[in-house]
Amino acid sequence: MSTRLQSFRRSAVILALVLGIAFIWVGYAAATSPGSNSSDWPVYLHDNARSGVCPAAPDLPLAEHWAWTSPALPHPAWPDPHGVAVEGMGDVNLERPRLKFDDAFHIAVSDGAVYFGSTEDNKVCCLDLASGEVRWTFFTDGPVRLAPTVYEGRVYFGADDGYAYCLNASDGKLIWKFQAAPRDERLLGSGKMMSMWPVRTSVLVDDDVAYFGAGMFPGERVYLYAVDARDGAPIWKNATMNDLAAGQNGFTPQGYLLATKDYLFVPSGRALPARFDRKDGRFHYQRSFSWRSNGVVGGSYALLAGDASVLDDRCLNGLKETYIALGVPTQSTARAVAIMKASATAHIGETNTPALGGKRFRKMETVQGDCSALVAEAASYFDRVISALS
Numbered sequence: 001m002s003t004r005l006q007s008f009r010r011s012a013v014i015l016a017l018v019l020g021i022a023f024i025w026v027g028y029a030a031a032t033s034p035g036s037n038s039s040d041w042p043v044y045l046h047d048n049a050r051s052g053v054c055p056a057a058p059d060l061p062l063a064e065h066w067a068w069t070s071p072a073l074p075h076p077a078w079p080d081p082h083g084v085a086v087e088g089m090g091d092v093n094l095e096r097p098r099l100k101f102d103d104a105f106h107i108a109v110s111d112g113a114v115y116f117g118s119t120e121d122n123k124v125c126c127l128d129l130a131s132g133e134v135r136w137t138f139f140t141d142g143p144v145r146l147a148p149t150v151y152e153g154r155v156y157f158g159a160d161d162g163y164a165y166c167l168n169a170s171d172g173k174l175i176w177k178f179q180a181a182p183r184d185e186r187l188l189g190s191g192k193m194m195s196m197w198p199v200r201t202s203v204l205v206d207d208d209v210a211y212f213g214a215g216m217f218p219g220e221r222v223y224l225y226a227v228d229a230r231d232g233a234p235i236w237k238n239a240t241m242n243d244l245a246a247g248q249n250g251f252t253p254q255g256y257l258l259a260t261k262d263y264l265f266v267p268s269g270r271a272l273p274a275r276f277d278r279k280d281g282r283f284h285y286q287r288s289f290s291w292r293s294n295g296v297v298g299g300s301y302a303l304l305a306g307d308a309s310v311l312d313d314r315c316l317n318g319l320k321e322t323y324i325a326l327g328v329p330t331q332s333t334a335r336a337v338a339i340m341k342a343s344a345t346a347h348i349g350e351t352n353t354p355a356l357g358g359k360r361f362r363k364m365e366t367v368q369g370d371c372s373a374l375v376a377e378a379a380s381y382f383d384r385v386i387s388a389l390s
Contacts, residue, residue: 066132098299117144136172158199180214213253255300341382
């Protein structure tokens with residue numbers, strides 16, 4: 001089997017696993033709320049891998065203490081898909097809502113405070129975690145579309161005005177702001193004034209370095225930055241992505257950044273994420289697949305897998321007990337995962353049938369090869385979820 005085919009099928013099994021255990025993972029994360037017995041939630045989905053899970057047990061039963069209501073609904077950057085198949089290719093190539101990174105005011109929680117940005121009135125708001133009372137607000141010149149990052153007493157975020165910001169977490173005072181846009185040029189987008197190079201990624205902070213992207217039109221050039229999180233001093237800038245494929249590549253930084261020790265992963269709108277070196281910003285790769293043969297893939301949501309602590313320690317550990325406490329039937333859930341396992345392994349091993357695939361049945365139409373090892377690997381992941389529920 002070719003390396004390219006093996007790489008594609010490995011990507012397919014990772015996607016199948018993400019979809020297969022997503023509802024379990026989300027159920028566990030939803031049961032984990034910030035409180036006296038919970039750890040902080042300082043970034044979107046808890047950490048820079050976007051696992052959506054924290055190690056603390058929830059205080060059950062859950063009860064509402066307060067509610068904050070926005071004066072207006074969120075104002076997303078992109079409309080819903082039109083429901084028309086790409087080039088008339090049928091249900092397989094319908095556009096999906098892959099750019100829904102700002103359809104709600106996503107929060108970060110740290111040290112007794114709740115932080116979120118607003119696309120409705122261009123601000124970041126801090127609420128008291130215990131009472132829900134407003135502690136402070138900070139206005140920008142454009143919508144703030146993603147959750148702030150809270151790191152060592154500071155709040156980091158970007159806005160559609162083309163700037164990245166750092167505020168004091170306690171009082172909302174500006175510490176520094178960085179002009180990510182090369183020029184202060186504005187245009188009208190989705191009913192709001194915005195920079196030609198909006199910051200529509202999160203500001204990811206790790207080891208005193210803040211990372212973010214700016215721009216979304218490859219033909220106008222897009223940028224990726226690393227700056228000193230303490231004072232905003234530049235560390236490196238990657239402005240070379242548009243030199244690839246005459247500016248027609250799929251790199252449009254939009255969504256929540258992810259990071260490992262060595263690499264930065266950048267969601268790219270409707271395309272797949274791209275990987276960069278954290279040390280110098282060097283581009284490594286960005287996968288792409290033909291939508292004509294493989295369907296429309298990509299999107300602004302991503303998570304990092306492959307670390308045992310993510311699946312075992314932080315997702316599966318205590319999963320059964322949590323589901324029982326919430327009244328979720330674990331036996332039925334385990335059966336559902338078993339069905340997903342059968343479908344995923346059949347898909348990888350090219351043994352899918354109309355009976356398994358239903359009305360949307362299709363094969364990958366790839367060169368045949370021995371995928372037995374990959375099928376066994378995928379099956380083992382599902383088996384671990386089933387075991388945790390049994």
